[in-house]
Amino acid sequence: MRCGFCGYEFEENEGNVGCKNCPMSSGCKMVKCPxxxxxxxPEPALVKTLKKVFSKKKTTK
Structure with a gap:
């Protein structure tokens, strides 16, 4: 995924998930840029699928 503020690209699992002070922390799905x-x-499932499809095509060439 790409950070909307600084443009850094990172995997969703690299980011910090959830907020300690957020009132919606139990249902918060926001991902903090590392x-x-x-x-x-979080990236929609469709975007994740498209990235996988196109990355496979690039690696097979």
């Missing part, structure tokens, strides 16, 4: 700590919404 570089700038900006909260980003």
């Amino acid at each position: 570089r700038c700590n900006y909260e980003n919404p």
Whole structure:
């Protein structure tokens, strides 16, 4: 995923999930950028699938 603030690209599992002080922390799905700590919404499943499909095509060439 790409951070909406600084543009850093990272895997969703690299980011910090959940907020300690957030009132919605039990249902919060925001992912914090490991570089700038900006909260980003998680990538939709369709985007993840498309990235996998196109990355496989690039590696097979």
